[in-house]
Amino acid sequence: MGVVEAFRSAFGADPETVWRAPGRVNLIGEHTDYNDGFVLPFAVPWGVSAAVSRRDDGAIRLLSLQGAAEPVTLGTHEQATGWQRYVVGVPATLVSQGLGVRAGGFDIAIDGDVPAGAGLSSSAALEVAVGSAINEIHGLGMTPMEIALLGQKAENDFVGMPCGIMDQAASACSQEGRALFLDCRSLSFRQVPLDLAAHGLRILIIDTRVHHELADGQYAKRRADCESAARKLGVEALRDVTDLAGALSRLQGDERKRVQHVVTENHRVEALIGLLRAGAITEIGALLNASHLSLRDEYEVSSPELDVAVEASLRGGARGARMTGGGFGGSAIALVAEERVASVRESVAAAFAAKGWAEPRFMPAVPSAGAHKIA
Numbered sequence: 001m002g003v004v005e006a007f008r009s010a011f012g013a014d015p016e017t018v019w020r021a022p023g024r025v026n027l028i029g030e031h032t033d034y035n036d037g038f039v040l041p042f043a044v045p046w047g048v049s050a051a052v053s054r055r056d057d058g059a060i061r062l063l064s065l066q067g068a069a070e071p072v073t074l075g076t077h078e079q080a081t082g083w084q085r086y087v088v089g090v091p092a093t094l095v096s097q098g099l100g101v102r103a104g105g106f107d108i109a110i111d112g113d114v115p116a117g118a119g120l121s122s123s124a125a126l127e128v129a130v131g132s133a134i135n136e137i138h139g140l141g142m143t144p145m146e147i148a149l150l151g152q153k154a155e156n157d158f159v160g161m162p163c164g165i166m167d168q169a170a171s172a173c174s175q176e177g178r179a180l181f182l183d184c185r186s187l188s189f190r191q192v193p194l195d196l197a198a199h200g201l202r203i204l205i206i207d208t209r210v211h212h213e214l215a216d217g218q219y220a221k222r223r224a225d226c227e228s229a230a231r232k233l234g235v236e237a238l239r240d241v242t243d244l245a246g247a248l249s250r251l252q253g254d255e256r257k258r259v260q261h262v263v264t265e266n267h268r269v270e271a272l273i274g275l276l277r278a279g280a281i282t283e284i285g286a287l288l289n290a291s292h293l294s295l296r297d298e299y300e301v302s303s304p305e306l307d308v309a310v311e312a313s314l315r316g317g318a319r320g321a322r323m324t325g326g327g328f329g330g331s332a333i334a335l336v337a338e339e340r341v342a343s344v345r346e347s348v349a350a351a352f353a354a355k356g357w358a359e360p361r362f363m364p365a366v367p368s369a370g371a372h373k374i375a
């Protein structure tokens with residue numbers, strides 16, 4: 001059953017609107033977004049559809065096609081649990097910003113096909129799909145970037161995850177066939193053509209199927225390390241460090257390592273953009289590899305499974321590979337010539353089997369459209 005039929009059978013009427021918003025992978029620029037830096041994500045073909053109508057009584061009724069057969073009714077946003085928080089956080093944030101939307105007051109049906117636990121930002125897809133639908137039916141006139149900011153604030157304030165803007169921006173603003181080059185300080189962005197097929201290339205997502213539970217606290221800790229280092233260096237954000245050697249000489253321990261990663265990662269994003277602009281996409285592999293080593297050794301957010309996925313991809317003939325997203329599990333990406341895809345998959349599968357780990361899942365990452373209305 002599709003999301004419109006499910007909405008109709010649960011709520012007895014057609015939805016006012018239906019929006020679909022995608023998940024993302026990040027090509028490069030990891031843990032730079034909350035340091036006012038640069039990122040280069042793109043939307044993936046999997047996403048979340050949200051069918052939405054207003055209600056007059058202030059209640060919110062929620063149905064997930066991947067959840068219980070019956071909708072839940074929430075009197076207030078505080079009653080939301082689990083995935084529901086990402087949904088109700090969006091109207092609750094609009095209310096808290098005084099944008100004239102009543103708390104609750106919606107019927108919402110959700111249908112998602114982002115592979116669960118793969119680190120492909122199903123939460124951002126959920127926020128952006130719901131935000132886009134509410135924006136339309138309330139006539140709020142928000143831009144896609146404003147909807148992304150709304151989703152980020154909902155996740156920060158109502159879910160308690162201090163994420164940056166990358167995932168929601170990728171979901172809201174991406175275009176098919178392009179990556180999104182985003183300056184996370186000014187929020188200006190450019191759509192960068194990523195014609196993999198024309199160069200005989202694929203980006204393979206390797207889902208390790210592992211998510212280490214320490215992830216959430218560690219994300220906040222990385223962010224706090226960066227903010228503390230920026231204060232010590234007297235800069236607004238690590239984006240503003242221009243003398244890396246000088247900065248490193250003034251820091252110690254974790255903060256020193258975090259700064260090393262963030263500053264060099266920003267340079268890698270710009271270098272990769274330069275190669276794409278020169279039509280040299282086949283040459284970006286070394287930057288992907290360097291990004292992974294920096295995330296593993298300086299930022300310390302990789303995991304044994306991600307490291308094995310990257311190393312085995314390279315042994316199998318990938319041109320480059322790295323973990324993607326927040327880390328501590330989830331997915332890696334590998335840039336692979338079409339004729340090497342089978343050998344990369346075999347190499348990674350064999351390496352996982354040798355460790356006694358469950359077989360990883362492989363998916364082609366095709367740069368896809370950002371949020372759009374589907375009904």
Ligand code: GAF
Nearest residue numbers: 030031163164165166325326
């Ligand atoms: C997660 C966050 F949600 C993003 O904002 C970003 O910081 C990413 O980790 C790391 O680059 O996906």
